[in-house]
Each structure stands twice: as C-alpha cells, then as structure tokens.
Amino acid sequence: MFSEPDRLLTSFILRLRSGTLDERGIDPSGLYWEPKSFLNTKNIIRCLISLLNWLEPKCTKTHKLIQNDFRSVLLYSAWYRKNINDFLGHTKSFKNCTLSYKEMNYCSTKTHLVAEGDAVAFPEETFKNLFFDGFSTQRDLRISIRDKLILLLMHGGGVRESEAMSLWVSDIELDPLNSNAALVKIYNEEQGVAPYGWKSNRGGNSRKLFLKEKYGRVPRVSMFNTEHLGWKGGTIDHKDGYIIVNWFPSYYGEIFLRLWKIYHQYRASILCNHPYAFISFHKKHFGFPYTLNAFHQNYKNALKRINLLPSKHAGYDPHGHRHIAI
Structure with missing residues (x-):
C-alpha cells in the first residue's frame, strides 16, 4: 500500500x-x-x-x-x-x-516544555465577591452551581480551565481521608484508563477507546470545533493516567463536594451521549459538553456584576486563579 x-x-x-x-x-x-x-x-x-x-x-x-x-x-x-x-x-x-x-x-x-511566563494572580480579596455575587445572580441555578464548581477547581485546586472542563462524572469521588471533601482526578483523555473497569472486546481500556466504542466520540483534545480542549500535559500522579487535585486551603474541597452533590442531581436527570461532568443548559445546546467559549462569556459577565472588567494585567482572567499572589 x-x-x-x-x-x-x-x-x-x-x-x-x-x-x-x-x-x-x-x-x-x-x-x-x-x-x-x-x-x-x-x-x-x-x-x-x-x-x-x-x-x-x-x-x-x-x-x-x-x-x-x-x-x-x-x-x-x-x-x-x-x-x-x-x-x-x-x-x-x-x-x-x-x-x-x-x-x-x-x-x-523528548517532551518539549513551554514556559507560561509571569502570570498575575487573581486578587485573593476579590475572590469571595466574585464567587458569591458574580456567579450567584444567574437566572438558572444549575448554571450558577456549574460555573462555581469550575471556579473552585481553578482557584482552590490550581487546575487549568481546560482541565476542569475535561472532567467526567466518574472522576469525582469522596475523599477517603476526609468524607466531607471531594477527591477529584484529572485524566488525560488519550492515555488515561477508562472508568468502572471497562475493557473492550480485545482488552483495551483507554479512555480514547472508551469514547469511541461507547459514545462514537473522539477526545476533546483531538477536536477542531468549539468543544476542543487543550492539554499541556505534565507529571501524572498515578499509572492510570491522572493527576489529583490538591485543595488549598483544604476547605475548598468541602465546598466543592457540597455544590457537586446538588449539581450531580441535575446532571444525572439529563440523558447525555457523553461522560463529561459539565454540560450546557442553553436550549440550543442542552445536554452537550460545556465549551470554553461559553464559560469565558459567563466569566466576563460575572466580573461585570461586581463592577470589574476582564484584565490579564490585573489578574482578572481565568488563568489568574492558578497563581498565588506574593
């Protein structure tokens, strides 16, 4: 050939x-x-x-x-x-x-690493206002809770927005060391192991294969539409291909679990042809995976509600939540 x-x-x-x-x-x-x-x-x-x-x-x-x-x-x-x-x-x-x-x-x-540069941290004294007032005046409670969960992952867990959006429902568990907090695993969708011990007829157990056989989908990192999510890689915590979210301070994990239990009831009641945790509640895209563009727009609207404008220079940007102000 x-x-x-x-x-x-x-x-x-x-x-x-x-x-x-x-x-x-x-x-x-x-x-x-x-x-x-x-x-x-x-x-x-x-x-x-x-x-x-x-x-x-x-x-x-x-x-x-x-x-x-x-x-x-x-x-x-x-x-x-x-x-x-x-x-x-x-x-x-x-x-x-x-x-x-x-x-x-x-x-x-060889893996080529790219430096992110000197990013400005989101002001800690402003976070409480953004969390309670910026994201709490949505018409739909489901939207408010969903965006707060993503915000907690970024600000309290230090993950990238694309990593938070790639979460599957099965990636969130009770922390065995603290039953009041959530244990969140961020999987690589190509290298990570499929949930629930799933295996194909030929014995494959990758998430990429799981998506193809169960949902007829490809990983979002391989997409070229609005559902695309980037993945910068990095050191994994487990041989199954995931990193564990480390909450700092630890009470962020407890807040996340409380909100997740409420959100999960909404998510479980909707039939979705995908395993992603965060979905759209817009009538035109109802049940589809939540996109970065939609989150960016909601993030900007939340800043406006507390009289702030998006600004990377001032740290008013989703990426700023990954950094600690010194």
Whole structure:
C-alpha cells in the first residue's frame, strides 16, 4: 500500500496512537488495531530502532537497502525535531546530519516544555465577591452551581480551565481521608484508563477507546470545533493516567463536594451521549459538553456584576486563579 518508506513509517506510528478503526467502526485495512497508549507506542518505536541496530551487521545487501530506507526516515525525523525549535534551524542541511541512534531515540521521545511566563494572580480579596455575587445572580441555578464548581477547581485546586472542563462524572469521588471533601482526578483523555473497569472486546481500556466504542466520540483534545480542549500535559500522579487535585486551603474541597452533590442531581436527570461532568443548559445546546467559549462569556459577565472588567494585567482572567499572589 506504500511506495515510500516515510509514508509507511508515519502511518504505522499514527495508527499505533489512533487505531485503525474510524468513528463508525469501519476498518478498510482489516487490521482492527485498538489505540495504544503513549508509553506502549514509545516502547514499540524503541523496539523498532533496536531491531534495525541489531540487523545492521547481519543483513544481506537486499535487506541492507530496505534497512537504509527506514534508517534515513528515522534519522530525518529526529533531525527535523531537533532543529525545528532552533532559530537558525532552517539554515542547516540534513545531508550534514550525523545523529547517532542514541541521539535519534532521545530526540524522538523528548517532551518539549513551554514556559507560561509571569502570570498575575487573581486578587485573593476579590475572590469571595466574585464567587458569591458574580456567579450567584444567574437566572438558572444549575448554571450558577456549574460555573462555581469550575471556579473552585481553578482557584482552590490550581487546575487549568481546560482541565476542569475535561472532567467526567466518574472522576469525582469522596475523599477517603476526609468524607466531607471531594477527591477529584484529572485524566488525560488519550492515555488515561477508562472508568468502572471497562475493557473492550480485545482488552483495551483507554479512555480514547472508551469514547469511541461507547459514545462514537473522539477526545476533546483531538477536536477542531468549539468543544476542543487543550492539554499541556505534565507529571501524572498515578499509572492510570491522572493527576489529583490538591485543595488549598483544604476547605475548598468541602465546598466543592457540597455544590457537586446538588449539581450531580441535575446532571444525572439529563440523558447525555457523553461522560463529561459539565454540560450546557442553553436550549440550543442542552445536554452537550460545556465549551470554553461559553464559560469565558459567563466569566466576563460575572466580573461585570461586581463592577470589574476582564484584565490579564490585573489578574482578572481565568488563568489568574492558578497563581498565588506574593
């Protein structure tokens, strides 16, 4: 099916991550691969590199030509990744590339971190006013409680707005160390483990596969519409692919649980074709996952109710809640 090695290798790696079935369960290739986790994909690529290293002194001339095709593709990919973030990278030539397999393996699996810069914290003395007055004058109580829950996750839990919006109903539990507080887990939708011990017929248990088979959806990080949510990644707390929200001060976790119990009654009464905790109550999008655009608009309206205007410079911005004023 592939006349060029680079297309073959690119497709191979892509299908490891995404699987070969489309949203309708159709697979023209006949492989019926389920999506692999990030770690499994990385290990398979490393095994392929090791295999080529092992074959080098043993292969025949014909095999050598085949191997060299793959070697050139892998080396070029590593060279590109190494120089794409270099200011003068475009002036360098691949012909002069002398990367070893060790360097190539490092470049192909390295995670590039981006600094967020010096963000201004939301003024602590203003938060109480925003929480009680800004978000408490909604016509619909469900909207008020939903937005307060997201606000608590950002301000008291230090999570990003996109991380809060990605929560599933199953991600919120009672804290075993404090039954009056909520234990909230933020999962990576591609690498995280599906809830309730779910597994596919072939034994897969990723959230990405769970969304595809149960709801015919893709993770929101992979969407290109208004439902899209970013994911900056970071260190996870558990092998199942999640981070735990650490409340500070701890009473924010207790406030969250009280509001969640009320909100969950509303959420459970609505039939939704998705597992997301926060949904829209607008008549045109009723029951659909809550979007960042809608939250931003409600956040701006809440600021206006307490006579404030959105301002990143002053910290009056959703991102400002992740930072502590010093």
